[in-house]
Amino acid sequence: MNGMTDCNWVGIDVSKAKLDVARLDDKGKLKSHVFNNDAIGFAALLNWLSQRGCTQPDTQICTEATGPYGEALCTFLCDEGWTVSVVNPARIKGFAQSGMVRNKTDKADAALLARFAQTMHPEPWTPPPPEVRELRALVDRLQALKDMHQQEANRLEAALNQPSMVALIEGHMQWLKDSIKELENQIDDHIDRHPKLREDASLITSIPGLGNTTAAKVLAYLGDVNRFKNAKALAAFVGVTPKIKESGSSVRGRSVIARSGHAAVRHALYMPAMVALRYNPLMKVFAERLKSDGLAPKAVIAACMHKLIRQIYGVLKSRNAFDATILGNRLDFQDGI
Structure with a gap:
């Protein structure tokens, strides 16, 4: 204009x-x-x-x-x-x-x-390509099924003294479990069918602490990271940047993450961050330094999430796998990490 x-x-x-x-x-x-x-x-x-x-x-x-x-x-x-x-x-x-x-x-x-x-004059929005839209729909459906499975597990605990109800709930839980497995295979096949998604997933999973499940969520929700000017902009989009509250000489509020970004990506990175600070040598050193500075445990996890999102940006932007010699041999993690 x-x-x-x-x-x-x-x-x-x-x-x-x-x-x-x-x-x-x-x-x-x-x-x-x-x-x-x-x-x-x-x-x-x-x-x-x-x-x-x-x-x-x-x-x-x-x-x-x-x-x-x-x-x-x-x-x-x-x-x-x-x-x-x-x-x-x-x-x-x-x-x-x-x-x-x-x-x-x-x-x-x-x-x-x-x-x-x-x-x-906000920036123009670019729609994600069709394969990313389909991946997002599959990932959202998978999360919905997992949520339903957890809800049924909670109902099962409350119905242990009702045998007829237990049988109904267990039958539904088994159907959900089979559907979840089928959908996970469908997501893997979808990523494998598209070279760009397959390459991006391989780069993301080269980062210690990130597995296939997290890679699928990141690709579905973030799309092409080239639309972000730098890793800081991506971290702000996700909502893992620190929110500092200071004013004058008397106000010294506790720093927290902004939480004004993409909640689904933050949720997807929470468990990987916990695994990374436990098994990743450099992340463990980073976490220990933050703890010694007086940061609360959840603040440490948030900082690790911030570091992970920067690493994701780095491997996708450079098109080079994460240097495993720095963080040690790549680990395999269980589903959901």
């Missing part, structure tokens, strides 16, 4: 069933409309934008990262050639607070997103 005199900023508040859309022009005029969150609604949205003089070169569309509800829309718009930015909700919340925004409705949120795009 550089050099354009007529510009449009479009904010879209996404929910499960509908899209609240606000179009802001360079004269400050705002127009709003609501569309269904489906293929028919997507087509109607494009028609509505066209009727209001919005063209692809002079329009920036902005929405929040809302998981599965907004991904289909953003992918559709990008495939049609529109510039779309997908923004962390924490940034939108901070922008609203800085502007003393008091109303919290879907219509107001859409207008807020349009004003955010006009003021902040």
Whole structure:
């Protein structure tokens, strides 16, 4: 939109069933409309934008990262050639607070997103390739099955004095266990069928502490790490950077991780970090130094997660396997690590 005199900023508040859309022009005029969150609604949205003089070169569309509800829309718009930015909700919340925004409705949120795009010019979003989208769907389904298996295990403990109920739960748990194994094999086959995914998985698993399960999650949720300028940017995206609270001479708050990034990736790295600080010689030295400095055990694990995400960025960016001579021979880990 550089050099354009007529510009449009479009904010879209996404929910499960509908899209609240606000179009802001360079004269400050705002127009709003609501569309269904489906293929028919997507087509109607494009028609509505066209009727209001919005063209692809002079329009920036902005929405929040809302998981599965907004991904289909953003992918559709990008495939049609529109510039779309997908923004962390924490940034939108901070922008609203800085502007003393008091109303919290879907219509107001859409207008807020349009004003955010006009003021902040967020980076364009690039949809992941089809093979990564499919991998993410498989990984999400696998995690859902594992969660259901754990829920049934909890119910089994509560039903030990009811033999008929125990049999039903155990039958369902066995079905879940078989489905989990089948889906794990499907994920492995999917990665093997795509050379780029296969090579990336091999690089990630060359890092001591990271196995196939973690590699699949990292590839599914992070996509191409080249979209990050450096390892620090990737760590901030995941949410494992330290959040320091200091002010003047009296405020010395305890540092914690930001937790404003990708929760699923943080969850995927928690157990590998625990394994790495136990079995990885250099990570053990790193952890002991942090403990001696007075860091709490969970803070040490968070620091190890931060170091792991930097190592992941390093091997994927350089296209070189992790140097096993530094950390010792590569270890094989159990499922889930």
